[in-house]
Amino acid sequence: MADEIAVTIDGKPLRARRGMTVYEVARENNLYIPTLCWDPTLKPFGACRMCLVQIEGQRGFPASCTTPAADGMVIRTNTPEVDQLHHDNLELLVAEHPHGCLHCHRRKHCGPFDICLRDVGVTDRCVVCPKDKQCELQRTCEDVGLHLRRPLKEDRALEAAVWEVRPVSLYRQLEAERQDPLFGRDYNLCIVCGRCVRACDEQRGISCISLVHRDRGTIIGTAFNLPLNQSGCEFCGACIDACPTGAIMEFSAMSQGKAERSATTICPHCPVGCQLRLDIRGQEEAAPVPGLMQGRDRGHPARGEDQIIRSSPTLTGPANMGEACHRGKFGLGYVSSPQRLTRPLLRKDGQLVESTWFEALDYLALELAKHRGEAFGAVGSARATNEANYLLQKFARTIMASNNVDHPGRQSYAALMEGLDEALGLPGSTNPTQELQRAAMALVLGADVMQVQPVVGVQLKRAAMLNGAKLVVVSPVQSELSRYAALWLRNRPGTEGVVAAGLLRAILDEGLAGDAAALAQRLEGVPELLASLAAFDAASVERTSGVSRDSLVQAARLYAQSPASAIVYCVGSAHRSQAPSDLQALTDLALVTGQLGRPSTGVYALADLTNLQGAYDMGMAPDRLPGGRAVANPAGRFAVEQVWGHHLPTRPGLGLPGMLAAGTQGRLKALYVLGEDLVEEAPDPGAVTAALSKLSLLIVQDSTLTSTAKLAHVVLPAATFAESDGTFTNGERRVQRLNQVVAPRGQSRPDWWIICQLAQELEGRGFAFRHASQVLQEIAMTTPPYGGISWERLEQQGLQWPCPSPDHPGTPILHQGQVARGKGKLAPIALLTPPTPDSRFPFVLTTAARALEQFQLPAGTKWFDARPLPEWVELHPQDAARLGLASDDPVRVVSPTGQVTARAKVSDGISPGVVGLTFHQERSAARLLGGRGATAVRLEKATAAG
Amino acid sequence: MSRPSPIERPGAAVDTAGLAASLSQYRGQRGAAVPALEAVQARYGYVPYQALVVVAETLGVLPAEVFGVASFYEEFRFAPPGAHVIAVCTGTSCHLAGAQQLLAALEGELGIKTGQTTADGQFTLTQVSCPGPCAIGPVLMMDGEPQARVTPDAARRMLATLRSARSAQG
Numbered sequence A: 001m002a003d004e005i006a007v008t009i010d011g012k013p014l015r016a017r018r019g020m021t022v023y024e025v026a027r028e029n030n031l032y033i034p035t036l037c038w039d040p041t042l043k044p045f046g047a048c049r050m051c052l053v054q055i056e057g058q059r060g061f062p063a064s065c066t067t068p069a070a071d072g073m074v075i076r077t078n079t080p081e082v083d084q085l086h087h088d089n090l091e092l093l094v095a096e097h098p099h100g101c102l103h104c105h106r107r108k109h110c111g112p113f114d115i116c117l118r119d120v121g122v123t124d125r126c127v128v129c130p131k132d133k134q135c136e137l138q139r140t141c142e143d144v145g146l147h148l149r150r151p152l153k154e155d156r157a158l159e160a161a162v163w164e165v166r167p168v169s170l171y172r173q174l175e176a177e178r179q180d181p182l183f184g185r186d187y188n189l190c191i192v193c194g195r196c197v198r199a200c201d202e203q204r205g206i207s208c209i210s211l212v213h214r215d216r217g218t219i220i221g222t223a224f225n226l227p228l229n230q231s232g233c234e235f236c237g238a239c240i241d242a243c244p245t246g247a248i249m250e251f252s253a254m255s256q257g258k259a260e261r262s263a264t265t266i267c268p269h270c271p272v273g274c275q276l277r278l279d280i281r282g283q284e285e286a287a288p289v290p291g292l293m294q295g296r297d298r299g300h301p302a303r304g305e306d307q308i309i310r311s312s313p314t315l316t317g318p319a320n321m322g323e324a325c326h327r328g329k330f331g332l333g334y335v336s337s338p339q340r341l342t343r344p345l346l347r348k349d350g351q352l353v354e355s356t357w358f359e360a361l362d363y364l365a366l367e368l369a370k371h372r373g374e375a376f377g378a379v380g381s382a383r384a385t386n387e388a389n390y391l392l393q394k395f396a397r398t399i400m401a402s403n404n405v406d407h408p409g410r411q412s413y414a415a416l417m418e419g420l421d422e423a424l425g426l427p428g429s430t431n432p433t434q435e436l437q438r439a440a441m442a443l444v445l446g447a448d449v450m451q452v453q454p455v456v457g458v459q460l461k462r463a464a465m466l467n468g469a470k471l472v473v474v475s476p477v478q479s480e481l482s483r484y485a486a487l488w489l490r491n492r493p494g495t496e497g498v499v500a501a502g503l504l505r506a507i508l509d510e511g512l513a514g515d516a517a518a519l520a521q522r523l524e525g526v527p528e529l530l531a532s533l534a535a536f537d538a539a540s541v542e543r544t545s546g547v548s549r550d551s552l553v554q555a556a557r558l559y560a561q562s563p564a565s566a567i568v569y570c571v572g573s574a575h576r577s578q579a580p581s582d583l584q585a586l587t588d589l590a591l592v593t594g595q596l597g598r599p600s601t602g603v604y605a606l607a608d609l610t611n612l613q614g615a616y617d618m619g620m621a622p623d624r625l626p627g628g629r630a631v632a633n634p635a636g637r638f639a640v641e642q643v644w645g646h647h648l649p650t651r652p653g654l655g656l657p658g659m660l661a662a663g664t665q666g667r668l669k670a671l672y673v674l675g676e677d678l679v680e681e682a683p684d685p686g687a688v689t690a691a692l693s694k695l696s697l698l699i700v701q702d703s704t705l706t707s708t709a710k711l712a713h714v715v716l717p718a719a720t721f722a723e724s725d726g727t728f729t730n731g732e733r734r735v736q737r738l739n740q741v742v743a744p745r746g747q748s749r750p751d752w753w754i755i756c757q758l759a760q761e762l763e764g765r766g767f768a769f770r771h772a773s774q775v776l777q778e779i780a781m782t783t784p785p786y787g788g789i790s791w792e793r794l795e796q797q798g799l800q801w802p803c804p805s806p807d808h809p810g811t812p813i814l815h816q817g818q819v820a821r822g823k824g825k826l827a828p829i830a831l832l833t834p835p836t837p838d839s840r841f842p843f844v845l846t847t848a849a850r851a852l853e854q855f856q857l858p859a860g861t862k863w864f865d866a867r868p869l870p871e872w873v874e875l876h877p878q879d880a881a882r883l884g885l886a887s888d889d890p891v892r893v894v895s896p897t898g899q900v901t902a903r904a905k906v907s908d909g910i911s912p913g914v915v916g917l918t919f920h921q922e923r924s925a926a927r928l929l930g931g932r933g934a935t936a937v938r939l940e941k942a943t944a945a946g
Numbered sequence B: 001m002s003r004p005s006p007i008e009r010p011g012a013a014v015d016t017a018g019l020a021a022s023l024s025q026y027r028g029q030r031g032a033a034v035p036a037l038e039a040v041q042a043r044y045g046y047v048p049y050q051a052l053v054v055v056a057e058t059l060g061v062l063p064a065e066v067f068g069v070a071s072f073y074e075e076f077r078f079a080p081p082g083a084h085v086i087a088v089c090t091g092t093s094c095h096l097a098g099a100q101q102l103l104a105a106l107e108g109e110l111g112i113k114t115g116q117t118t119a120d121g122q123f124t125l126t127q128v129s130c131p132g133p134c135a136i137g138p139v140l141m142m143d144g145e146p147q148a149r150v151t152p153d154a155a156r157r158m159l160a161t162l163r164s165a166r167s168a169q170g
């Protein structure tokens, strides 16, 4: 191969590829060269001078991390001169870092209260640093063999300070930065390797910290040294994971002691499905739960107090490859929250009292037997595993003989998937997340990606930063991503579909996709589409959407003519109702231009709940069985009946709204709710409470006592994501393994286990599972796209469905060669009516971009201020002037169906006539929207701050 | 085009729209921080936080990045200069003539470090590198006027004069 070169390192002949640096060659061949500023995810920087080597025929000692390897190079990494240089450079680097322990041979044996024979100040010792034993600087000192001949600094002030026992901040005498949420920074420990700054910039595209020159030298800082949450930080934690020292540390890692082991699993917070490495305190490997199934001994005492103290994304995670966001990094504290339920609760004399599994299951067996058939309903959850959802719907359909199964996020997601299925033949987003960073062009619409699926947002930024991809962002408000956009189409809220139609029309008018006859050869529905497009000429598109003809044509050209264009549609609260028709129009766009079936093309539908795709695939729906089979279709039913050995009810059941209505009317008597707080999430909590209160039996299975659980007759304590095995299917159809990494709190148990116990108590067949992997085995039998998926095969990378057989490698890119259904089917553009303001409601409402200081974490997260975040409403200076409003003024946002109090934020990042709301409180937001997508609102001055 | 800027700092009377317009030539140019900052400093005499935010928005980056660049150039100041600017030469011959002692005396007298401004906004103490008249060191620039052979005592007298002039005024 022409690209292969030969080099010799320390006498070893090695082969390498052209373009690799000397360091990379050494690393690939397991030859050690010390480094500190090098980072696998970042570009070489060449700042620390730790990696110097000797190269025959070259003068001096070049840095191996920045020197490209060349054919025939002879490199030495371990001559006495090189060793001495490594040592001396390290000495310089640690000069300002507390280093008393770094060259002490006893370091590993030292405890926090030991007497130090070398007089290292108490606060200067490695043993008090949260990074101790996981520290790259320590390791480097060991590897290089740091031995200091004398103290590096003879500073009187320093000595004096040692005696006063002050915080570690002695060497640079900087004050530690502790005012930020979630993590702290102590730049006295910093060696100025710049990795955090580069991670923030290169890896995440943010750059809210930089190398700053201060009078005492260069250090890391924000603008004007403001706290991070006022500097644009997204709290992704990339800087923490990059830091080779203890300078940046999670508060959780500072306070909860040291990690004793680590394990990997999947983030439970969104459909990206980031793989995370969790550092855990607590020695014991978690025992697999099924041992508890023996006999009647279902109660089990609480085991060791395992704590998750740190979380970091893994480089090998197939969906995230080293990225995560604030939720995956910091939002896992709820696992060890004191609010957790640890025992089953039973209502006795109107009160929920602690009970035992034995008693609760016995009681339920008796009660449930009274409500078989359509009087029973089950509510699953897109936050729960595939196994939990699969078993819950199987339980409802077989043992309880009812098709009343649903979950709260289903309807809108199913509509999206059915649209994709109809047009292309498969109900799923078409391409892998990671490919987005190699797209030449991406059309991004809907809610702010950086909020809904931050890691996808990072991929898009990288595409623009690293590969010069052209991003076309269609959004009424300016967002973090529009900073990277080649073209920002500032549309009116709710008009994404109109813009898509306008783009289609422009592409056809410009002749970018061939004529009607050529299209008809590849696609169905061409005449219907063309007819429906008649209404979308540039002038009327501009009138409705506010996007000018020129930018429309420019965007259309970019999309149609780039070598690989992807469509990313992000579904936020305000987009739910319009999303299906928007996505249809966008799918048409991909079909017409052929931007499909190749790497970095396709259609990405980004939703918000972790396992929406899995819940859909598992048949957690009143009208669909596993594998998307229609309940009403006898052939589909038969296939499932064969595996289950059970007759199934033939009539589609009630959806969630139907079940609640039936509950109010007394037709539905028993409801089993798994992992969803129906009351809190409803636009109208009163009505839901009323409906649930009328039930004869309400079973709630959750990890905390939610508002819904408080109404229940029986509350079953569920294990959290970290405490159970199972699988999630992420937004790119990747089935990934969730690993039990800590033992379940108290007597809480994995969802699948609880359902199995209950089923067996009711003498149900087909629930004798002893491990989640066995449930997955059955899923593979009933759900054809999962046919080849097994627990063992998922170990590392997961598998993307369709994966029909055990030897099938999975399908990262759908519709390669041709679309799955043969010929793509175009959907005519539905007539969309975006909200029109009138004199009573003169503004159109949209979702505001997240302000610099705002970021959201799941409630109950440790170290996170649990008070609800204040809402902000963004409006244009002209509108603000007319209403006499200034930034920070309290405002009421009123729609025909609800109202929210917020603070005004005057900004010209938003168009006149449009207001953007932060939508932090899902419930009030839902009420405001009243089931519509975008809505018209009015603003009123409020008297008191809300 | 403004990103939400969370804080208003005192002393930052920045006409963001006007400034943004005057910087429009640098829009989207990540590498143009220095000329943009120079324009800001020419306009306000220093770089106020709000102006830094405008520069960042114009270049399409976050404020920290611009701040990082700015901090590496001694010419940029981040707080309004005092009524009197005292700049001590720290060039080689002034150094030999006792510039360090002079600086230390001024720091002690004013109660601030080099590069800072007194709380009453009266004095800013900075360093310059060699304005030229090396023969008469240590040299100190008082509001732009070079002063020759300034001993620590002379400096203290100078400050006293300026202070009493101020209290005489009001």
Ligand code: SF4
Residues within 6 Å of the ligand: A196, A199, A200, A204, A206, A207, A208, A209, A228, A232, A233, A234, A235, A236, A237, A238, A239, A240
């Ligand atoms: S947490 Fe993320 S955004 Fe914040 S400073 Fe670190 S890398 Fe930058």
Ligand code: SF4
Residues within 6 Å of the ligand: A189, A190, A191, A192, A193, A194, A195, A196, A197, A220, A239, A242, A243, A244, A245, A247, A248
């Ligand atoms: S804080 Fe850590 S990553 Fe950042 S420069 Fe200092 S040592 Fe390097």
Ligand code: SF4
Residues within 6 Å of the ligand: A267, A268, A269, A270, A271, A272, A273, A274, A320, A323, A324, A325, A326, A327, A328, A329, A453, A454, A455, A456
């Ligand atoms: S992007 Fe999604 S999956 Fe990844 S860490 Fe954030 S919430 Fe978790």
Ligand code: FES
Residues within 6 Å of the ligand: A034, A035, A036, A037, A038, A045, A046, A047, A048, A049, A050, A051, A052, A063, A064, A065, A066
């Ligand atoms: S690792 Fe090569 S210079 Fe830092």
